[in-house]
Amino acid sequence: MTEKSWLTDIPQMERSDLLTIRKTLDGAYREFSRSYGDTIESFFDPLLQFLIWFEKLLLTSPWWLVIGAVALISYAASRSWKLVASIIVVFMAIGYFGMWDDTMRTMSIILVCTLISIGLGIPIGVWMARSDRAQSIVTPVLDVMQTMPAFVYLIPVVMLLGIGKIPGVIAVVIYAIPPVIRLTNLGIRLVDKEVLEAATAFGASPMQRLFGVQLPLAMPNIMAGINQTIMMALAMVVIASMIGVKGLGQPVLKSITNQYFTLGLINGLAIVALAIIFDRVSQSYARRTQQHLAGGKHD
Missing domain, CATH: 1.10.287 (Helix Hairpins)
Incomplete structure (x- = not known):
């Protein structure tokens, strides 16, 4: 040859x-x-049942009750009447333009995905912060999760579970969970070693140091991670609609396939409005937490 x-x-x-x-x-x-x-x-059946129940709760509750609950939670987190007034106006506009049901469906899946990401991400971040070996194992996995195209997540999930809410939740969580893991790890590692030594000198156990010192001091970083997780979850709404997740993403997808400019624009703006609301509330809460830890006054 x-x-x-x-x-x-x-x-x-x-x-x-x-x-x-x-x-x-x-x-x-x-x-x-x-x-x-x-x-x-x-x-995943229990999670599916919870998702269906939560979505029905938001859809069947009176609009004024939902807006009131959101406003109350927002004020408790931010202590800002201006932010609360803006949120009320945004939700009234969403209802006026006929996007209330889709917005409630999107809120339900985003909130559930965020709670799952927090419940899984913070413990993993703590584990990484307490073990260099764990960090060396998890970090490459997070790198792959953050750089893999979002559509690729859908392939194995749909092949395994078909289309519907659960595959959408799994895809959103995989896409959105890395920030809360990374920033929890970073926040705990940035805690001053002298503070930890002082806590140890006062007889604090490892668990007491974690819950009494490290997590409170790392809270601004953790809240930043939660904020980014919410933003990434909202970014997946349109993609998740391709596998049957109902909400604001489906009208946007419909507008793409049928060239309905106004439909896509209005629903896209609703997604942006939700993202801004979640962003402002979580950032305000993070600032208040940091001021509280620093001994400052609340706004």
Whole structure:
């Protein structure tokens, strides 16, 4: 075989090997889906029931009650009447333009995804902060999760669980959870070692140091991570609508496929409004927490 023909055969051999690997992996995943898909689906049934209940709660509650609850929570977090007034105006506008139901559906899935991300992300971040080995293991995984195109998340989830709320929640959580993990880890690692030594000198146990010193002092960073997680979850709304997640994302997707400019613009602005509301409330709460820790006065 001449050098030229040998070099020419390399791409053909590589394509053959790649095709074999792809067929093997695809077959293995299909077999895994057939064998364990129902079991995995049943595992998520409680979460699905909670999602359905929460969505129905928001949809069936009177609009004034929902706005009042959101305003009350926003004021408790921010202590800002201006922010509360802006939130009331935004929700009134959403109702006026006929986007109330889709907004409630989007709020329900975003809130649930955020709670799941916080419940999983903060413990993982704490684990990373307490172990350099854990950090070296988790960091590459987070790098992949943050750089992988969002559409790629949907492929294995849909193949395993089909379309619907649960696949959407899983895809959103995978996309949105890295910031809260990273910033929890960073916040705890930035806690002054002298403060920890003082707590140890006063006889604090490792758990007392964690909950009494490290987590409170790391709270501004943790809140920044939660803020970014909410923003990324909202960014996934349109993509998640492709696998049957109802909400503001579906009209936007419909406007793309049918070239309805106004429909996409109005629903897109509603998503932006939700993002701004969540951003302002979480940032205000983070500032108040930081001022409280520093001994300052609340706004």
